[in-house]
């Protein structure tokens with residue numbers, strides 16, 4: 001088993017999987033552009049069906065003109081803490097691919113984009129940053145206001161930041177502000193076939 005702070009795995013794994021978590025208390029510091037590009041570079045090397053690389057990202061650094069366009073998409077609850085993020089990202093996937101020249105539907109565009117997100121999150125963690133996914137935002141408005149064309153699916157928003165002071169969070173968020181636990185492997189990995197209900 002492996003341990004990091006309050007988290008302990010049942011089987012031994014790399015520590016970074018336990019180190020990655022999704023804090024809401026962020027420090028409101030800027031992230032330099034090279035750091036952001038390094039985090040995206042990790043996403044670049046994610047696996048995808050036919051190497052189709054369907055992930056796309058729209059980003060905004062805090063204190064820049066692009067910031068409001070992403071921040072205003074977030075639901076109020078997420079705005080309450082993500083205002084102290086360093087970078088906001090909208091993750092998108094391309095729903096078609098062209099493995100043999102002709103454009104065909106991709107079965108796995110969301111799965112592939114998920115690999116990109118996880119690479120990005122682990123790279124951020126390795127560099128002392130945090131990545132917090134968010135579905136709490138207006139995806140239809142994201143598509144129209146960020147100029148996302150047909151054939152692309154808005155997948156998730158992501159806040160990147162440094163850990164901040166949790167006493168500044170609303171009380172209900174303060175209580176949750178620690179790495180959480182997981183169901184055991186036996187509850188989701190089945191040999192041979194899906195178990196009977």
Ligand SMILES: Cc1cc2nc3c(=O)[nH]c(=O)nc-3n(C[C@H](O)[C@H](O)[C@H](O)COP(=O)(O)O)c2cc1C
Nearest residue numbers: 020021022023078132133134135136137156179180
């Ligand atoms: C796709 C996705 C969407 C999420 N949406 C939100 C959200 O809208 N607001 C929020 O505060 N947390 C959100 N989360 C964070 C999850 O609640 C969190 O990842 C989960 O509880 C596991 O905790 P951990 O990331 O700290 O290990 C989201 C995470 C993912 C991956």
